[in-house]
Amino acid sequence: MAGSALKRLMAEYKQLTLNPPEGIVAGPVDEENFFEWEALITGPEETCFEGGVFAAKLTFPSDYPLSPPKMKFTCDIFHPNIYSDGRVCISILHAPGDDPMGYESSAERWSPVQSVEKILLSVVSMLAEPNDESAANVDAAKTWRDNRARFNEIAHQTVRKSLGL
Amino acid sequence: MKSLLLTFGSLALTAGVVANAYMQNKQFYPSVVYITKSSPSMAVLYVQAFVCVILMGKLMRKIFFGQLRAAEMEHLIERSWYAVTETCLAFTVFRDDFSPRFVALFTLLLFLKCFHWLAEDRIDYMERSPIISWLFHIRALSLLAFLACSDVFFINHAYYHTLIKGASVQLVFGFEYAILLMVLLHIFVKYVLHTVDVQNENPWENKAIYLLYTELLLGFIKVVLYMLFLAIMVKVHTFPLFAIRPMYLTMRVFKKALNDVVMSRRAIRNMNTLYPDATPEELSASDVCIICREEMVSSCKKLPCNHIFHKSCLRSWFQRQQSCPTCRMDIIHSPRPQSPQAAQPAAPAAPPQQPPVPPFPAAAFPGFPAAFPGAAWPPQHPPASSSASVASSTSTTTTSFSTSASTSDTANNPFMPGMMPPMPFMPPFMMPPMSFGMSPPPVPPADFSGLTDEELRAMEGEERENLEARVQCLRNIHTLLDAAMLQIQQYTTVVSRMGGLDTASTSTVWSAERPTASAMSSKSSNIATSNSSDPMMAAPNPVDTSNKPDDSEVLEGAVGYTVPTETVLPSGESGAAQQDSEDSSELGEIRRRRLEKFSNKMQEQAKTDNNGGTPD
Numbered sequence: 001m002a003g004s005a006l007k008r009l010m011a012e013y014k015q016l017t018l019n020p021p022e023g024i025v026a027g028p029v030d031e032e033n034f035f036e037w038e039a040l041i042t043g044p045e046e047t048c049f050e051g052g053v054f055a056a057k058l059t060f061p062s063d064y065p066l067s068p069p070k071m072k073f074t075c076d077i078f079h080p081n082i083y084s085d086g087r088v089c090i091s092i093l094h095a096p097g098d099d100p101m102g103y104e105s106s107a108e109r110w111s112p113v114q115s116v117e118k119i120l121l122s123v124v125s126m127l128a129e130p131n132d133e134s135a136a137n138v139d140a141a142k143t144w145r146d147n148r149a150r151f152n153e154i155a156h157q158t159v160r161k162s163l164g165l
Numbered sequence: 166m167k168s169l170l171l172t173f174g175s176l177a178l179t180a181g182v183v184a185n186a187y188m189q190n191k192q193f194y195p196s197v198v199y200i201t202k203s204s205p206s207m208a209v210l211y212v213q214a215f216v217c218v219i220l221m222g223k224l225m226r227k228i229f230f231g232q233l234r235a236a237e238m239e240h241l242i243e244r245s246w247y248a249v250t251e252t253c254l255a256f257t258v259f260r261d262d263f264s265p266r267f268v269a270l271f272t273l274l275l276f277l278k279c280f281h282w283l284a285e286d287r288i289d290y291m292e293r294s295p296i297i298s299w300l301f302h303i304r305a306l307s308l309l310a311f312l313a314c315s316d317v318f319f320i321n322h323a324y325y326h327t328l329i330k331g332a333s334v335q336l337v338f339g340f341e342y343a344i345l346l347m348v349l350l351h352i353f354v355k356y357v358l359h360t361v362d363v364q365n366e367n368p369w370e371n372k373a374i375y376l377l378y379t380e381l382l383l384g385f386i387k388v389v390l391y392m393l394f395l396a397i398m399v400k401v402h403t404f405p406l407f408a409i410r411p412m413y414l415t416m417r418v419f420k421k422a423l424n425d426v427v428m429s430r431r432a433i434r435n436m437n438t439l440y441p442d443a444t445p446e447e448l449s450a451s452d453v454c455i456i457c458r459e460e461m462v463s464s465c466k467k468l469p470c471n472h473i474f475h476k477s478c479l480r481s482w483f484q485r486q487q488s489c490p491t492c493r494m495d496i497i498h499s500p501r502p503q504s505p506q507a508a509q510p511a512a513p514a515a516p517p518q519q520p521p522v523p524p525f526p527a528a529a530f531p532g533f534p535a536a537f538p539g540a541a542w543p544p545q546h547p548p549a550s551s552s553a554s555v556a557s558s559t560s561t562t563t564t565s566f567s568t569s570a571s572t573s574d575t576a577n578n579p580f581m582p583g584m585m586p587p588m589p590f591m592p593p594f595m596m597p598p599m600s601f602g603m604s605p606p607p608v609p610p611a612d613f614s615g616l617t618d619e620e621l622r623a624m625e626g627e628e629r630e631n632l633e634a635r636v637q638c639l640r641n642i643h644t645l646l647d648a649a650m651l652q653i654q655q656y657t658t659v660v661s662r663m664g665g666l667d668t669a670s671t672s673t674v675w676s677a678e679r680p681t682a683s684a685m686s687s688k689s690s691n692i693a694t695s696n697s698s699d700p701m702m703a704a705p706n707p708v709d710t711s712n713k714p715d716d717s718e719v720l721e722g723a724v725g726y727t728v729p730t731e732t733v734l735p736s737g738e739s740g741a742a743q744q745d746s747e748d749s750s751e752l753g754e755i756r757r758r759r760l761e762k763f764s765n766k767m768q769e770q771a772k773t774d775n776n777g778g779t780p781d
């Protein structure tokens with residue numbers, strides 16, 4: 001019997017392939033290593049990211065459901081809650097007690113009850129509704145707050161780029 | 166390509182040097198002398214030796230590891246960088262012994278270190294891959310054997326060298342190889358544990374414990390070795406600056422292992438003493454363990470919040486955090502210290518007519534709080550024991566509740582009797598979850614009109630009996646809170662029993678328990694704020710709202726996404742992992758198809774976007 005982290009990841013993968021949520025594809029990069037996943041997320045409809053397909057990489061720790069995975073967009077994306085190198089900064093990906101922004105209550109933090117699917121859904125909603133109070137990309141947060149038209153324009157560019165146009 | 170060029174370049178140079186020497190001397194021995202005497206020739210030979218070492222390393226890597234993974238390579242480069250720096254530092258200490266032989270020995274050490282690191286990474290990978298081939302085992306075992314032999318050989322060599330010739334740079338090598346041997350031992354233990362785990366049909370609960378204790382023991386040995394090394398080096402040579410970083414890291418690892426062991430022991434103890442085993446009915450009512458997503462068949466524990474998990478899963482979780490994974494109820498602090506915390510809001514609410522009481526003990530009576538945990542609060546244990554009885558059945562709960570109530574305070578309590586009766590008889594079955602969440606049940610009397618003037622007077626003043634009267638009053642409040650707690654448990658038991666039939670209602674149970682948890686752990690007045698002050702993910706989101714039931718959405722505000730789908734895994738499929746690995750090729754197929762479909766869709770979308778949107 002394999003390790004519990006591996007088993008849980010396989011179970012989640014199975015679940016995701018059998019019942020894929022709308023607009024999200026995710027799975028291991030390599031079937032021999034279940035601890036590195038790739039995910040494709042479609043930009044939520046009726047937002048400035050609509051139509052885009054954004055690729056991200058998920059890296060799971062060996063004690064997986066106990067510690068959260070890390071998520072990093074591998075494509076360009078300009079968003080208040082995504083660092084310029086692509087790392088995603090949302091509360092669900094932080095274990096309680098590790099709080100880079102110092103504002104999150106532990107209720108929204110990582111716990112084994114979360115899953116890849118919930119992370120990805122949270123990311124979709126984060127795309128739809130940036131949280132500029134805890135900006136990972138200050139520049140993007142500023143633009144989003146002060147110059148929405150400009151933000152939408154940049155977002156549209158990233159959408160086109162993500163589609164390879 | 167570049168390395169190939171370098172290799173051939175050095176090979177050609179060496180050949181040139183050797184040929185030149187032979188041409189000039191025509192005989193073997195004189196040519197050797199000639200080469201050793203000429204510095205340029207020696208330089209070429211050193212370069213050649215270096216290239217040979219690297220080629221050797223590549224060959225061994227090919228034999229023992231095959232292709233290195235990107236993560237392994239990254240790891241290796243990072244660690245070698247530090248190792249090289251430290252070696253250079255070591256050179257400064259031993260500049261008197263500096264010789265080609267010395268450099269060669271250090272290179273060899275570095276070389277073997279690299280293989281230890283790679284072996285470690287490779288063995289750790291066993292936990293990550295579903296497929297472990299025979300080749301993997303053969304490679305791992307032969308590599309471990311080879312490394313063990315070389316370590317032992319070099320330790321031996323260093324030992325005798327030091328015995329015969331006294332302290333020299335061999336001391337450093339001896340210690341380095343001793344440390345490496347410990348690392349190797351650790352790797353070997355991990356390998357054995359992983360292998361046993363892979364062969365086993367059932368999850369091996371104690372593996373984590375064994376790993377932890379191995380780490381602790383070997384960490385301890387390493388720390389001792391480093392200490393010894395430091396002491397000897399300071400005595401013989403000078404302060405070994407180059408050993409500081411690894412020593413610090415080793416100590417940190419050891420400290421962490423120690424901490425983990427302590428936490429783990431505490432978790433196990435709590436598990437065994439505080440929480441009841443889940444009964445078979447409860448197991449059949451709940452479907453999967455939220456931690457590992459597997460069915461719960463046996464050895465499961467139930468937390469005070471009525472959530473059930475595998476014992477082993479819960480234990481590993483408690484090593485990190487002492488809260489319920491599902492509802493985040495604070496497990497360690499809620500069953501017991503909950504009483505003083507919870508009493509706090511009640512006390513200020515109660516005494517508007519009697520000023521001396523209000524601010525709970527702390528500042529006013531310095532000596533007082535110390536007596537609290539044991540003496541002043543006898544009904545500490547009822548919560549634990551009664552929660553145990555909640556597990557068995559609801560009816561016994563009622564009885565055990567009334568006993569605990571009567572044993573604690575009813576007798577000498579003026580306003581308790583009036584308060585008590587409604588509670589056991591309050592029909593928890595009738596209460597809808599929503600109304601429950603809104604109004605925390607047993608509210609202590611808002612004013613003390615129920616108290617006689619005598620009783621009030623008894624509580625005024627600073628004398629001992631006044632204090633006792635106040636403590637008594639607080640105890641009463643405490644009992645009330647216990648009652649509330651019990652009722653909540655009763656309630657959740659009932660709901661989970663009703664909801665255990667299908668997964669849809671399980672999720673409502675879950676969401677119904679959230680306010681419960683906050684009501685218990687914090688002041689009731691805080692419920693509203695704690696629910697509304699969670700802005701982050703609480704923002705309603707267009708993608709998700711469509712398929713979410715409204716009521717759970719309302720209750721769920723605090724957690725954002727943690728709501729519904731959690732336990733929808735069809736129960737049949739979370740079974741054997743063997744099946745899983747057999748299925749994985751089929752899964753791969755599904756995934757490929759899915760990806761294909763997805764990318765087609767994207768292309769279509771891109772086309773329409775291109776045609777319609779932008780005419781350039």
Ligand SMILES: [Zn+2]
Pocket residue numbers: 454455456457458459474475478
């Ligand atoms: Zn479990």
Ligand SMILES: [Zn+2]
Pocket residue numbers: 468470471472489490491492493494
């Ligand atoms: Zn719970």
